[in-house]
Amino acid sequence: MTKRQNAKYKINRRLGVNLWGRAKSPINARDYGPGEHGQRKRKPTDYGLQLMAKQKLKGYYGNVSESQFYRYYEEAVRRRGDTSENLIGLLERRLDAVVYRAKFAPTVFAARQFVNHGLITVNGRRVTIPSYLVKEGDVIEPTDRAKQFAVILEANQQAERDVPDYIGVDGDKLRVTLVRTPKLADVPYPVQMEPNLVVEYYSR
The missing domain is CATH 3.10.290.10 (RNA-binding S4 domain)
Structure with missing residues (x-):
């Protein structure tokens, strides 16, 4: 398994979702996080939900760096219209x-x-x-x-x-x-994406 492929599967395990809808993803057999405490379920806080939404969106596009992802957010805010839709449009382009x-x-x-x-x-x-x-x-x-x-x-x-x-x-x-340029509803994500929570995360 290549380093890149291994990293990809780690993202899936960490987030607990089959991010790209791949049949080979290990999350299909083990739908819980890695490590000895991976099966513990805790109710996430509002911050936790926002962070998870950001990590999912970042991970889906190849684990975009935090600084680059934040620049997309800033550009989405700067443009007219709905910030979350602008963010998706930038990522899809x-x-x-x-x-x-x-x-x-x-x-x-x-x-x-x-x-x-x-x-x-x-x-x-x-x-x-x-x-x-x-x-x-x-x-x-x-x-x-x-x-x-x-x-x-x-x-x-x-x-x-x-x-x-x-x-x-x-x-x-x-x-x-x-x-x-697509809207959120046009994009065929295998899992639910919530860019509105990403906007909330950065606008705290």
Whole structure:
């Protein structure tokens, strides 16, 4: 098991949810936290609920760093409209998130790695920054070399998840367009996300 995959499963165990809806997740067999006290159930405080909501959202997008996640919150506050919806829109526009949604990668961690390694292009230009914010109308696809990789072809055929309708798929299935910035209700999270609690956490 790779270090990254191990870290991913630790996130699931710690949060007590199958964060990405993966059949391989150990939480499917052991739905409690790690360690000798993992099975103890305590009623969480309001702060605890807010913290858990933040950790779930951070973890889902590949365990985004705290400083970067807080910057997304600040930007969401600065924009007009509902702060929690703005936050989701910013996270979903991350290039690694779009690559994962487009089924170019089996996990969001793999999507980040593909971007880092220069295997993804935006409007025909190679981008190596996973946090790059995709704009509506941008065309995202793997490089010509990457389109031959078995891991990308296999991920594209995965039946575990579908490409959401805010991402338009071209005929060959290995080129997509961000049609619009999604709202919370549009995003196919396997578990309930509560960005409103995240906003409460940071606005304390």
